[in-house]
Amino acid sequence: MYKWIYKQGVKRRNPLLPTAENFLQGTDKWSRAELEAYQLEKLKVLVSWAYKHSEHYRRKLDEANMHPIQLQTLADLQRIPPITKKTLIEENEAIHATANFKRLIYSETSGSTGSPLTFYRNLEWDARHRAAIHRGYSWYDIQPWDRNGYFWGYNLDVKKHWRLKIMDKLVNRFRIFSYEKKEILTFIKNLNRADYLEGYSSMIYYVARKIEQENIAINTNLKMIKGTSEKIFDAYQPTVKKVFGRKIISEYGAAETGIIAFECPEGNMHTTMENVIVEVIEGEIYVTNLFSHSFPIIRYALGDYVEVDTETKCACGREHTIVTSVMGRIGKEIIGHQETYPSLTFYYIFKNIVMDSGDAIRYQVLQHQKGHLEFRLEQHLSPSIRKQLEAEIVKYFAQDMKYDIREGVDFYRDGGKLKDFVSFVETV
Ligand SMILES: [Zn+2]
Structure with missing residues (x-):
């Protein structure tokens, strides 16, 4: 039928x-x-x-x-x-x-x-x-x-x-x-x-x-x-x-x-x-x-x-x-204190961790203000993976970016759709 x-x-x-x-x-x-x-x-x-x-x-x-x-x-x-x-x-x-x-x-x-x-x-x-x-x-x-x-x-x-x-x-x-x-x-x-x-x-x-x-x-x-x-x-x-x-x-x-x-x-x-x-x-x-x-x-x-x-x-x-x-x-770029970076940077940060440790991490990054990022992770990280993540962040942003890593938290949703990077920073 x-x-x-x-x-x-x-x-x-x-x-x-x-x-x-x-x-x-x-x-x-x-x-x-x-x-x-x-x-x-x-x-x-x-x-x-x-x-x-x-x-x-x-x-x-x-x-x-x-x-x-x-x-x-x-x-x-x-x-x-x-x-x-x-x-x-x-x-x-x-x-x-x-x-x-x-x-x-x-x-x-x-x-x-x-x-x-x-x-x-x-x-x-x-x-x-x-x-x-x-x-x-x-x-x-x-x-x-x-x-x-x-x-x-x-x-x-x-x-x-x-x-x-x-x-x-x-x-x-x-x-x-x-x-x-x-x-x-x-x-x-x-x-x-x-x-x-x-x-x-x-x-x-x-x-x-x-x-x-x-x-x-x-x-x-x-x-x-x-x-x-x-x-x-x-x-x-x-x-x-x-x-x-x-x-x-x-x-x-x-x-x-x-x-x-x-x-x-x-x-x-x-x-x-x-x-x-x-x-x-x-x-x-x-x-x-x-x-x-x-x-x-x-x-x-x-x-x-x-x-x-x-x-x-x-x-x-x-x-x-x-x-x-x-x-x-x-689209939305990541804004550091001095420089801007493509949102693709996050892809590389987390890809590097998977390549090195085999751990795939479910993440979302929010930017509320210039020079600061909030990393939201669904799971809790082992101390070594956390250290590696911090090292990767510094590798790409050096001193240009402050950050928080929040483990075991929910993701921000804009309507129904889930995005891996959300920026609230207005750019001209
Ligand atoms: Zn095929």
Whole structure:
């Protein structure tokens, strides 16, 4: 029945989805050369299209003295200047293509400050995005209509519950609405018949820990647990694996770019090379969405620090570029008395400790004032690890920063989402 409901939904929402799904199944085992040739072909189409139909890109390409015809290799893409979220918001109208589309899908995503970014996606863009997720599911033998449990953040509007519950029923989903024991017990009962779980990884971990601490019996046979939109700490994995039988896998993407990468059963995040071109310049990611015809996304500075690996051959056989790590958001900087530092510094501090001691630490850093940091750690540290952490902090900040390390404390939450670095310092 759920399959039938799902297929009806697809027909209504986006009839292009089945074709996109079949295509991505076919290209899953393509060689690198095949994938890159395909990218170049689609890139040429996109850039010519943008030049013809988007006022913003036409102006930009003219200014860069770059005519679409000059785009002959993937490297030529670098001749087009990157675009930022700020520009997507400010030049919104001029970026949208003026061509006539039969149907468009409205999309909205929050900006970190101020106004949200709104845009319209053409059906093929949407179909490719969904198909990429579904291909990822298929690596775990999951169909989109299979039964799933859903975790999300706190602070739900109770009045909206009933609507969500109906929607959930239709898509064979159950969700946890609060993190009280009664709700958790109901959720666990539902797990018996679930094929996969998804949601905020901090919440998946939180529930796993609760189940472990209270020794609650649980019977489940999950094929996949997927974390979305939050950093997945290594420190989550042992507990989650012990309680739910699997580790949390990652998916990487954003509303503007669509799915960029999905983790395979061998533990590597493969980029969806058929949909997006990923460039990494000085550690920062730039994404081109090859099907973003209604609102061209070309060399978009997404705002994350990432590392990619184009050499390693994954044991799963896929030759798609591997995103080895998403190291955190670019944005708020760490402000010392004298200097500023990228927020990425914390990634290195804690990575060094894991490398040396094997201890993954669940951390959050808050900055309330210039030249001072508050390190919040969920667990208590052994004296030697604490010493090492202090040494790492001094290594990166020297005398420029005072700090407190607080062990065994809760994390600060901004809405539902958990961030590893939160700064309250106003910068101009
Ligand atoms: Zn793989």
